[in-house]
Amino acid sequence: MPRPLALHLAASLLRAARRLGDGTLSLRVAPSGPWGSFNEDAPSGTQYQLAALEHAVPGLEVLPDALPLDRASLSALIKANFRLHRDGVAELSEGYTTLDQGFAALRALSEQMYLERCSSSSTEEGVQVDVTSRWMGSEPLLSGDTGHAFTYRVRVTNRRGASIQVLGRGWDIVDATGALAGFIPLDPGNAVVGQQPVVPPGSTFEYTSGSVLSTPSGVMRGRLAVTELKGLRPWRRGEEFFQVPIKPFALLRPQSGGGAAGGG
Incomplete structure (x- = not known):
């Protein structure tokens, strides 16, 4: 040039x-693509x-x-x-x-x-969780106010020596005032975007979801319910599982501040 x-x-x-x-x-x-999409490999x-x-x-x-x-x-x-x-x-x-x-x-x-x-990364119990969010634009809310749509991608990498199965997730969404704006309880049967993926050692499962917030910023933190598989048989309700934290990450409109509501 x-x-x-x-x-x-x-x-x-x-x-x-x-x-x-x-x-x-x-x-x-x-992050992009429709909410609820996923990639098993x-x-x-x-x-x-x-x-x-x-x-x-x-x-x-x-x-x-x-x-x-x-x-x-x-x-x-x-x-x-x-x-x-x-x-x-x-x-x-x-x-x-x-x-x-x-x-x-x-x-x-x-x-x-x-x-x-707008990202966080952590590894606990041999499970690495990386999350990245992105502001997608404004949209009207049922209340008549202006909302803010965010997409986020969750990537789960298995650093253990055996296959794991991701069973479900829970979320806490906190607005800019510190108030709880959204809550999804952790349930090992509630899946992630309808999936309970088996992740072999060294592999990564990722999925995309989103939140619509009442103001231009917020924070999400969560937990995954995970089990290590014994052989090839998938987890059955009532069997043991362990929790893996999802480190807090920002939902942030570029060059803005605000609060939150919603979750997925």
Whole structure:
């Protein structure tokens, strides 16, 4: 791409990278798709993060050495990719140019910073749970007020040595005042989006659901009911299960504040 424009884009990206401060950035695909959808064989770990990077900025020639990214490694990644194309506007594929790539990277970095604020990750009992939410827009409520629709994706990765079955989930939704705006009790028979998936060791199950909030922000936290399978027989009601916490994550309209209601 033309050198002055390349320098301007690189400088803009490096300024954005500085906002990371002392934190780290895990790459994510923004939640989308219909509420209630699921994937029983989702990518996990580094494979998932690299797929998220390719989705956001196709055709990068230099990829991260390690993930998640800190400010230094993110800055090095930006500089390395811009050095390759600073002297011309190369066509990458299907008319997609390095100029397009630079602007895509600028948009993607802003979105990834937002998704980082709307995510949580934890591992307990050998079960890793990653959640990311995203504001989808405003819509009218039955009360006549304006509501805010959020989509969230829950990813469950089995780090145990045997298969597990995810039986159900419970949610607490708290608004900006600290009031409980929504509650779903944990019941091992209530399933997740109608599913009680069996997750083999090292595999990931993910599903998408959503909430409609009365104000532009809130917090969700929850629990999963999980059992480790003995052989191939699925869980039966009355048998033992254990609880895995879902760490709190924000429901947040970009550059806004507020409260919450709803759940799924």
